[in-house]
Amino acid sequence: MRSMVDESHLFLKPALHRHAVCVDATLGHGKDTAFFLSxxxxxxxxxxxxxxxLQNTMKKLEDPKVQAFCQGHETMDTLIFEPIDAMIFNFGYCPQEDPSICTQADTSVMAIQKGLKLLKRKGRMALVLYPHPSGKEEAKCIEKYVQSLSASLYTVVQYKQLNKEDSPYLIGIEKKEGYHE
Incomplete structure (x- = not known):
């Protein structure tokens, strides 16, 4: 079986094309950015x-198509001023790094809200959640928020392993074609 990150890439793929503008809201070691570039x-x-x-990942990626910011994803609306085709979040902490430095429920929900406003019609957002001990509350808050999204404006799906407690899972969001603010 594929990992949830691989599943998130499959979910985002229909929104990608040569003119696509994307957001990797949690860069880490750059796997999602590398996917977008590929x-x-x-x-x-x-x-x-x-x-x-950020510095180590940017050295590894070395691609002028990537514009990286050493800022929280909740600030994206102050730095991005164009419509987005695809966006991904991997919540929690960066693998092989300090697990005490991790995403937080309040700023994560704020970033999702701002990201949805930037998303084009038919644009897609992938949320990969890791309900480890420090991430369970964040996952609950994110689920509560996305469940409140209007079904007439967004399609929200969930993909998870049902027979393994606390396994990573994916929430996929697509902004509907007829979306009007």
């Missing part, structure tokens, strides 16, 4: 709060 997108905005991780 799909031939035009531009990727990436957010990472840990300077050393």
């Amino acid at each position: 799909e031939g997108v035009q531009k990727v905005f990436a957010f990472e709060i840990q300077e050393n991780i």
